[in-house]
Amino acid sequence: MYAFDYHKPSSVEEAASLLASKEDATVVAGGQTLIPTLKHRLAQPTDLVDLSGVAELKGVKMDGDTLVIGAMTTHAEVAADATVRSAIPALADLADGIGDAQVRNCGTIGGSVSNNDPAADYPAALLALGATVVTTNRSISADDFFTGMFDTALEPGEIVTEIRLPKPARAAYAKFPNPASRYAIVGVMVAESGGQIRVAVTGAGQDGVFRATDIEQALSGAFSAEAAKAVKVSPETMSADIHASADYRAHLVSVMASRAVAACS
Amino acid sequence: MADDGIGASITRKEDRRFLVGRGTYTDDINRPHQTYAAFVRSPHAHAGIRGIDTSAAESAPGVLAVLTGKDLADDGIGDLICGWLIHSRDGEPMKVGEYAVLAKDTVRFVGHHVAVVVAETLAEARDAAELVEVDYDVRPACIATATATANGQPQVHPEAPNNRAFDWELGDKAATDAAFENAHHVTKIDIVNNRLIPNAMEPRAAIGEYDFGTEDYTLYTTSQNPHVARLVLTAFVGIGAEHNMRVIAPDVGGGFGSKINIYPEETVCLWASKKVSRPVKWTGDRSESFMADTHGRDHVTTAELALDADGKMLGLRVHTFANIGAHLALFGSVTPTYLHGTLFSGQYVLPAIYVNLEAVYTHTAPVDAYRGAGRPETAYIVERIAEVAARELGMDSAEFRRRNFIQPDQFPYQTPVALTYDSGDYPAILDRALAMSDYDTFPQRRAESEAKGKLRGIGLSCYIEACGIAPSAVIGSLGAGVGLWESAKIRFNATGNVLVYTGAHSHGQGHETTFAQIISSHLGIPADHVEIVHGDTEKTPMGMGTYGSRSLAVGGSAIVKAAEKIVAKGTKIAAHLLEASEADIEFKDGAFTVAGTDRSTTIQEVAFAAYVPHNYPEDLEPGLEESAFYDPGNFTYPAGTHICEVEIDPDTGVVEIVNFTAVDDFGTVVNPMIVEGQVHGGIAQGVGQAMMENCVYDDDGALITGSYMDYCMPRAQDFPGFKVATTETPCPHNPLGVKGCGEAGAIAAPPAVMNAITDAIGTDMQMPATPLRVWQALQAKAPAMAAE
Amino acid sequence: MAVSVSLNVNGKSVSREVEPRTLLVEFLREELGLTGTHVGCDTSQCGACVVHVDGKSVKACTMLAAQANGTSVLTIEGLAPNPEDLHPMQAAFRDNHGLQCGFCTPGMIMSAVDLLQHNADPSEQEVREWLEGNICRCTGYHNIVKAVLDAAGRMRGQPQAAE
Incomplete structure (x- = not known):
């Protein structure tokens, strides 16, 4: 150091x-x-x-039908929080699968979102759930927030203060972990809100988290695991490393999407 | 018999200090006025060094010295060594390239030590290390094992044309070729034995300390063999002399072979401590371990098995390229030769065997012993080709092996590759393992898996290994630079408790307990009253250290020999005390008794008399302390059958081990609890090799798997519980009847796992069977099916 | 510029001036001489350094000493109520041969104790999953898992756990 x-x-x-x-x-x-x-x-x-002394950045609450999570809320707190568990159980499950127990006791949603690691779990959740990232300056929709691998819309000096997540009709997250790092090789969040289906994928894309529009379309036709699995995802924009080729990642996107859909029911 | 003696699963005496955080590992030690070392390492796999500018580093805060290879040379410090001279089949001695402590004019792997900064604090040392400017002339690197000897490859050492360190053979080529000519069927396989990084959880560390008053050196180091370290550092590298060098290997957090080699870091700490007149401490971080610890395995093999019409093995022909990395490390040459080629007979009657192995230099970290050291590579070849042969012949895997087993009445059994197996009952082991794994009902379970859309497979591995490499005269004739005996000294205190000094070194094996159990059984002293002393060259007699599952078979036997001397002397004292003839004294359960009477004295009373010799034989020395050195007559030959059952998700390629059974014959078992623990750990490392672990360099020699982010370490959730059991055919040639258990799991598991996986997916593949590779193998086999 | 760090470690208040870049694990080992907490990796994965901060298990190699300012830290040395005793988890590790070289053991035990704070009666699978952040190279985890399950039984049987 x-x-x-x-x-x-x-x-x-x-x-x-x-x-x-x-x-x-x-x-x-x-x-x-x-x-x-x-x-x-x-x-x-x-x-x-160090933001850990900023009390206003911690905690979970409901604002109408929107779940509001303070940026400094840890993964373990999100996983164990009754409000989260009741509003968006998929988000609690996702948080419970980030890193290991000790990482979950320290790591925060604001930190994860701001870092936008291409293999982190939260970005997929925010994107699929149509979340809003609130900062010291403004509110940014998840669609606009994640701008590429380790890249976000945050300006220098701008701090994420809370994440606002509208409660979906249903949602689930399925992750295929990297056997070594246990980050996501592919993580797929499937969510349905107001009749709209959003499928967001982390771990797989060369440019970080993305929406799998072809799977969204297939699921709009028939919300079934089979429909998701039948989608042949293009490997062209997938990243590749020693743990997973682009072909394999593309294949896993369909498989994990189908598992998330199955878990939605 | 004492309830804490041989055969008892007593809890470990060493555990308490580890459980309460009071172990003493090297990095836990701090010496007064200590300084800190940080190494400057090459970021290139192969480069010339045009120059090193240390000026900025030298003037950085807290810096005491910045030292390079030139400073070493100026002080007459020599190179590091390989401890075993192998001769090529043409009679030429192996080609040994430079193994400099700090690089001279060439770096040969990423992580190669170029310079060292010694500073007041670790942070200052690391800050300054970044300021050392090395002018590299970057050159192309030779990385891949299989092509290292090809013309046009970058050369690692001028001494070794075509990067060939040696071209070794064993066995009868003509007889083997003849066996193939007469074969009914030949099975041929290509095998990659993947390169591994040992990853003992404690990173290596060292503190060097030179005392200007006594002119003595002290080295605290993470070593499996402190006396060997002392010998090499003094006699070969040229730091001090044996009598004024003390090497202490305190608690060591695992070794697995990676702490055998004598490394640049500890050498530099010792030397630099004299340069800066203060102790110098270095603690490796995990990244340094990945780059610069010795690695393991890395063989590329073609093997052929000749069979007759009845499925009997006729001959085995093996060619291997073994990657030894940039330098021949301490055991780098013996691991792929005499620890490897000599075991190709497996558990089988295999009349003709020919092994040819080319050891190749590459621009990668040195490769040395790693748990099993040569024997896992052999077992993997023998047990994979046996499995493939059985499948090709349409025979049941177990039946095929049974048909070829050496039978219990054939021991001692002379193999065609030099060794004489001592004892064993292989069919009994197999039967037990088959029963424990419910082998007969496997087809039902496979059908159940198929109904769920899963693939299920089962795989056997019937391995042999050789432990306690010996005898010294034989290994000397084969090129060993040392003898491989072991030492023990038993010291009774006046109050009747006992200190045992051993030349073996415990870094997790539990010697402090099992060795005390030997004392309990042989001398009747409760294990709680026995303290085992190891790991300090100033305290223990010279010893060869711990590796190759040798400690109990060789070191434990030395303890028995010393105990016999204690009893012999005690008998004289007891005869005097009991006013009886020596010939009438019997020793049993800690008491000397006049035969046929109830007149008796305890060994504790005898010890007291020896130290307070008021009433004592006139012609006898006082004291009760005896030493012994034990040089075995042969290796010991543990063997076993491991059976792995897997279920595979064809959608993802994820392999789940659903059942793992291990039945091993380790001869006499001293502490069943500890033996089971050794088997569990070995299996985990073997499964790690088969399914997860893989050291990957890119074409330029950059280490892709340089941390746990990319090098996959087995974790708790990767395993089921293991079913383990032992059978027992005692070793006939050591006084304990023991065979050695430390490496069995790592030897047996990889072929068992891969035989199971290839059984499940119906096609062959190489280790490690990661989800990606399993999925790819399924895709290649039946693209349409796997894409569904 | 040095920072002042005051915290409670194993029931005792300590204060030190340290460089801001000092990790909690360095603070424990170098400043306080509590060498039971180990460092086995530099990517926050091996778990040899696990301690409890305000009752939760964390990796002491991934927290600055400054970040731990004002907290209560429990290390392996302070787990048992007094030096002569073993915590039930420590005893279970001994009785089930859940350790070999001992290097991962302190972190493994501190992590397992935290598991039982969340889940007093875990299944074998839950134990294996919880231990994702603790790497052991010696035991194959078999006896560690056994030890944790055994400790859970012992601690359920005891009205008050030692911690």
């Missing part, structure tokens, strides 16, 4: 002003990605702004 200065603000305003005033400041939320990155000297921020 390179040396840096550490700050622990107690409000969002203070955090934002620290980010603005320091030369190259980085937010640390749960730290489960950032700290390993720092350990490997792959990043060299001058300052770390």
Whole structure:
């Protein structure tokens, strides 16, 4: 790790002003990605702004039919939260499958979403559920928020404060984990809200999370596991590595989509 | 018999300190005024070094020294060594390339040590290491095992044309070729034995300390063999001398072969401690372990099995390229030769065998012993080709093996590849394993799986291994640089408890318990009153360390020999105390008794008399302490049958192990609980090799699997519970009757798993059977079916 | 610029000035000499460093000491109520031969204790899944899983667990 200065603000305003005033400041939320990155000297921020002291960023509530999750809510909290479990059980299940128990105790939804790791689980959920990412400056729809691998619509100094997820009619997430890292090789979130079906895929795409429109169309015709599985996904935009070829990822997108659909019923 | 002696599953004496966080691993040790080392490592697989600019690093905060290969040379420090000289089939000695402690003018693998920074803190050392500027002349690299000897490949060492370190053979080529000419059927397979990274959970670490007052060196290190480390560092590398070098290997967090080699890091810590006049500590991080620990396996083989019309084996012909990496590590040459080629007879009557193995240098990390060391590679070839042959002949896999087994009445059994198996009953092992795995009812379970859309398969592996490599005179004639005996010293204290000093080294095996159990059985001292001392060259007699499942068979036997001397001396003392003739004294369960009487004295009373010799034989030395060195007459030959049953999801290629049965013959079992634990761990590593683990370099020699993000370590959810059992044919030539159990699982499991998987998918494939590869194999076999 | 870190470790209050880049595991090992917490990897996967922070298991290699400021930390050294005793989980690991080289053991035990805080009666499969973040190279996990199930039984039988 390179040396840096550490700050622990107690409000969002203070955090934002620290980010603005320091030369190259980085937010640390749960730290489960950032700290390993720092350990490997792959990043060299001058300052770390730790959000864990900002009480207003934590917690889960309902706002009408919308589930609102504070950015600093941990995966373990989301997984165990009765409100989440009742409104969007698929989201609780997804959170319960992120990383391992210790990562879930530290990692946060805001951190995961802001990092937009192409193999992270939450981006698929946000995209399929038509979520809105609320920041210190504005509200951004999930469709506009995830702009590519490790890339988001966030401007420098902008901090994610909460995630707003409209309650779907039904939803489920199916993940095929990388045998080594246990990140998603393919993770598919299927959701139906207001008669519209959205299918979002993480882990597979060269540009990060994406919507599988061909599977969405197939499911609009017949919401069945067979319909999802029958879709032949193109490997062209799939990423490839030693764990999964593009062909295999494309195949798994259909298979995981079909399993998510089966779990929806 | 004592209830804590041989055969008892007592809990481990060493556990308490580990359970409460009071173990002492090398990184837990801190020396006064200690400094910290950070290594500058090559990011290139192959490059010349045009120059190294250390000036910026030298002036960085806290830096005490920045040292390079030139500084080593200036101080007369030599290269690291390989401990076994192999001769090629043309009689030429193996070609040994430079194995510099810090690179001289060439780097030969990613992670190669180029320079070291010593600083006040670890953070300062690492900060400064980034400031060392190395001017590399990057060159093409030779990476792939199978093509390393091809013309036009980049050369690793000028001493080894075409990257060939040696071209070794064993067996009778003419007889084997003749067997093939007469064969009814020939089975041929191509095998890749995937390269593995050992991954003991404790990364390597070292503290070097030079005392200017006594002119002594002390090295704390994560070693499986501290005395061998001392010998190599002093006699070959040239740091100090044996009598003023102390090597301490304290608690060591697993080794699996990767802590046998004498590495650059500990060498540098010792040398640098004199340069900076303070102790120098280095603790590897996992990334360094991946890059620069010795790796394992990495063979590419073609094997052919000749069979007669009855399915009897006639001959086996094997050609292998073995990747030894950039350097010949300490056991790098013996692992693919005498620990490998000598076991091709398996459990079978196999009249003619010919093995040809070409060891090749590549621009990758050195390859050395890894759990099983050569024997897993053999078992994998023999048990895969046996399985494929049975399938080609349309025979039941178990019946095919049974038909070819060496029979119990054929021991000692001379194989065509040098070894004489000592004892065994292979049909009995197979029968037990078949029964435990419900082999007969497998077809029903397969039908049930098929009804669910799953594929099910079952696979056998009937392995043989050789433990406790010996005797010294024989291995010396084959090129070993050392002897492979073991030592023990038993010291009674005046109060009747016992210290046992062993040259073996425990890094998870449980010696502190099993060795104490030997004392309990042989001397009648409760295991709780016995302390095992190991891992410190200043305390223990010279010993050869722990690897090759040798500690109990060789080290344990040395303890028995020393115990016999204790009894002999104790008998003299007891005869005096009991006023009887020595010839009338019997020793049993810790008591010396005048035969046929109730006159008796305990061994504790005898020990007291030995140290407080007021009433004592006139012509006898005081004290009760005896040493023994034991050099076995032969290897021991554990054997077993492992049976794996898998269920595969054809949609994803995911393999689930639904049942794993292991029946092993380890001879006499000292502690069944510990033996089972060794088997479990070995199986997990074997399953890891078969299904998950794979070290991958890209074509340029970059290590793709450089962390747990890409190198797949087996986890708890990857396994079912294992069913394990033992059968027992005692080893006839060591005093304990033991055979060695540490490596069995890692040897037996890979072929069992792959035989099961290939049975399920109906087509052959190479390890590791990852979901991707299984899916691809299914696609290649029947694209239409798998796409459904 | 050094940061001041004050926390409660195994029931004792400690305060140190450290570099901001100091990891919690470095703080425990180097500043406090609590070397039972180990470091086995640098990618937050092996779990040799698992401790409890405010009652939850975390990887001490993936948390800055500064982030742990003001918390209560429990390490393997503080798990048993006093140094002579073993926590039921420690005892179960010994009795079931759930350790060999011992290096992963502290993290494994701290993780398993946290499991039983969530689920007092886990199934074998739940134990195996929970231990995803703890890698052991020696045991094949067989006896670790047995030990955790055994400890769960012991702790259900005891009205008050040691922690």
